[in-house]
Each structure stands twice: as structure tokens, then as C-alpha cells.
Amino acid sequence: MGRRPNISYFHQFGCTCYILNNKLYLKKFDANAQRGIFLGYSERSKAYKVYNSETLCVEESMHAKFDDKEPGNETPK
Amino acid sequence: MFGKTNCTIINKDENSIVFKGKRIENVYKINFSELVDQKVICLLSVNDKKWVWHRRLGHANWRLIYKLSKLQLVKGLPSIDYHSDALCGACQKGKIAKSSFKTKYIVSTSRPLELLHIDLFGPVNIASLYRSKYGLVIVDDYSTWTWVKFLRSKDKAYDVFSNFCTQIQSEKEMKILKVRSDHGGEFENEPFETFCEKHGIIHEFSSSRTPQQNGVVERKNRTLQEMARTMIHENNLAKHFWAEAVNTICYVQNRIYLRPILEKQHMNF
Numbered sequence: 554m555g556r557r558p559n560i561s562y563f564h565q566f567g568c569t570c571y572i573l574n575n576k577l578y579l580k581k582f583d584a585n586a587q588r589g590i591f592l593g594y595s596e597r598s599k600a601y602k603v604y605n606s607e608t609l610c611v612e613e614s615m616h617a618k619f620d621d622k623e624p625g626n627e628t629p630k
Numbered sequence: 631m632f633g634k635t636n637c638t639i640i641n642k643d644e645n646s647i648v649f650k651g652k653r654i655e656n657v658y659k660i661n662f663s664e665l666v667d668q669k670v671i672c673l674l675s676v677n678d679k680k681w682v683w684h685r686r687l688g689h690a691n692w693r694l695i696y697k698l699s700k701l702q703l704v705k706g707l708p709s710i711d712y713h714s715d716a717l718c719g720a721c722q723k724g725k726i727a728k729s730s731f732k733t734k735y736i737v738s739t740s741r742p743l744e745l746l747h748i749d750l751f752g753p754v755n756i757a758s759l760y761r762s763k764y765g766l767v768i769v770d771d772y773s774t775w776t777w778v779k780f781l782r783s784k785d786k787a788y789d790v791f792s793n794f795c796t797q798i799q800s801e802k803e804m805k806i807l808k809v810r811s812d813h814g815g816e817f818e819n820e821p822f823e824t825f826c827e828k829h830g831i832i833h834e835f836s837s838s839r840t841p842q843q844n845g846v847v848e849r850k851n852r853t854l855q856e857m858a859r860t861m862i863h864e865n866n867l868a869k870h871f872w873a874e875a876v877n878t879i880c881y882v883q884n885r886i887y888l889r890p891i892l893e894k895q896h897m898n899f
Contacts, residue, residue: 569717569719571717571719571722571723571726573726573727573728575728575839576839584723584724585723585724585725585726585727586722586723586726588719588723595837597833597834597835598834598835598836598837598843599836599837599843600837613837613838614837614838615729615837615840615843616726616728616729616840617729618717618722618726619717620716620717621715622715622716
């Protein structure tokens with residue numbers, strides 16, 4: 554028996570997420586986050602694989618918040 | 631369908647009548663007490679209301695709204711359940727912050743050389759006696775034993791690390807399993823990857839722009855530099871002795887370092 558795996562960081566595949574933008578220098582009233590879609594977990598670091606819908610590319614980030622709820626229940630925008 | 635005196639609400643799919651209402655002045659009223667025997671599940675979702683109030687109060691924190699309504703501190707706020715497991719998109723865009731980094735209270739490795747943390751510090755503005763400007767710090771996760779290697783330039787990191795690997799593996803007769811580093815160009819390059827593949831070493835990275843995840847070796851870096859600086863300035867030594875000072879501190883630290891989790895010194899290594 555090995556260690557019990559930790560699954561507390563799991564999220565629904567394809568759910569909406571918000572990725573903290575720590576690449577660019579942000580001005581005071583710029584949006585802090587970008588909308589994205591959750592794609593999975595990174596193999597080589599402790600991070601999530603996400604598709605950034607605003608820059609249209611896949612990136613790895615650990616500073617993300619996920620909208621984990623029933624699929625099809627749209628959040629008010 | 632709305633008529634002059636009454637209205638009927640019809641389910642389109644089944645063509646059955648759901649409600650019948652009478653018109654009283656300008657309002658169609660439905661008597662719900664007559665509908666008890668019918669299956670009426672949901673008439674209006676209260677959900678929308680809480681989102682309206684969330685926005686009206688300038689996207690205030692859910693906990694704050696809940697408290698205001700529960701303790702009745704303001705007039706006119708309806709008392710409904712102000713809890714939400716759904717995220718508000720606008721809130722995230724405006725308020726998102728970096729995630730926190732929790733301290734670990736267990737030792738995750740079970741033998742020496744299972745996991746090595748590596749990092750580079752420098753450039754130091756004054757070259758040492760042997761003209762090195764960078765320091766390569768290698769920390770073993772299990773025993774927290776530290777090695778410091780001095781480099782003249784960053785591109786030497788690969789050669790030094792590969793020599794170190796072969797030497798330490800044959801010395802201890804143990805295999806290195808994992809190496810963890812940041813996304814620095816001196817670690818994330820082709821010869822380094824091929825070396826790792828050849829020797830069966832898994833190369834892990836901390837997430838980009840997140841030095842907190844490389845904390846073990848970053849903290850060691852700080853200790854080494856702080857103590858070396860203290861020692862040099864105490865004795866008014868010339869600054870190009872920094873490599874010697876760091877080396878001494880590394881030697882001393884390996885023998886006196888107390889691990890906070892275990893409250894004891896290094897396991898024998």
C-alpha cells in the first residue's frame with residue numbers, strides 16, 4: 554500500500570475557469586483574469602492545463618479559479 | 631393565451647393546460663390553492679434574485695451579504711439564502727489573486743537522492759577568486775543535504791550537473807529519481823533533457839513565474855547568501871571571497887541544520 558492519493562484539486566473537464574494574468578504588467582484598472590476552459594493537469598509541474606479563450610492558446614497555470622457546478626447551468630455574466 | 635376575462639397557460643409539448651387564471655382589473659391571477667393536486671414544481675427561481683442583489687451591492691462578498699440579511703442590518707434586503715457555489719465572472723476578472731502555498735507537514739520522499747531541487751543564483755557582480763559568477767545549489771529533499779557548485783557562466787550548468795550526477799550516483803550507489811527546477815534556460819534545454827532521459831531521471835518543473843513552488847532550494851539560497859554576507863562583513867573581507875564563504879556555510883549548514891518538521895538533524899548521509 555502506498556500513500557493515499559490526494560484528489561482535492563480535481564475539477565470538471567471543460568468547465569469555465571478564470572486564469573490570473575501574471576505574464577503582463579497590469580495597469581491599475583485592467584482585468585486581472587482571463588476566461589478559459591479547463592483541459593487537464595500538467596504532468597511535470599503542479600499546475601492546471603487550461604485553454605485561454607482570450608489569447609487562444611493552451612497554457613499551464615496554477616493561479617486559476619474553476620466554476621465547478623452542474624454542467625449546463627450558466628452563470629450570470 | 632390571454633383573453634379578456636381569463637388566461638390559460640399551455641404546455642406546448644404536451645398540449646395540456648398548466649394553469650388557468652382569472653383577470654382582475656389589469657392583472658391575471660392564478661389561484662394556487664386549487665392547484666395542490668397537480669404537479670407544480672417550480673414557479674420562479676429565487677436564484678436570480680440573489681444574483682441581482684449581488685450586483686446591486688457592487689459585487690459584494692457573499693459572506694457580507696449573508697450577514698447583512700441574517701442580522702437584518704439593512705432595510706429592504708430580502709432574506710433569502712445568499713450562498714453561491716457558482717463563480718461570478720465579473721468578480722473573478724476584477725478580484726482574482728494568486729493561490730496560496732500551504733506548508734507541508736510530511737516528508738514526501740523515502741530515501742536520499744529520490745528528489746533533488748536545483749537552482750542557480752547569480753550573477754554576483756564581483757567574480758570570485760576562481761572567476762566564478764554563479765552558484766548552482768543542489769538540495770536533496772530527504773536529507774536536505776546541500777551541495778554548491780560554482781560556475782563561470784550559466785551554460786556550464788549542464789556540464790557541472792551531469793558530472794555531479796554520475797559522481798554522486800556511483801558514490802552512494804543509489805539512483806537519482808527526480809530533479810525539480812524552475813523554467814530557467816540553464817535547465818530547460820535539449821542536452822539537459824537528453825541527459826535526463828538517458829539516465830532515467832524525471833525532470834519536473836515548478837509552474838512558470840511561481841518561485842514559491844521551488845521553495846526548498848530558494849530558501850536554501852537565501853540562507854547561504856545571508857550567512858556568507860554576514861561572515862564577509864564581520865571580518866571586513868574583500869568581496870571576491872564570497873565563493874569561499876558560501877562554501878564554508880554550505881559545509882557548516884550540512885552539519886547543523888535542524889529540519890522544522892522532524893525537529894532533528896540530517897539523517898545520516
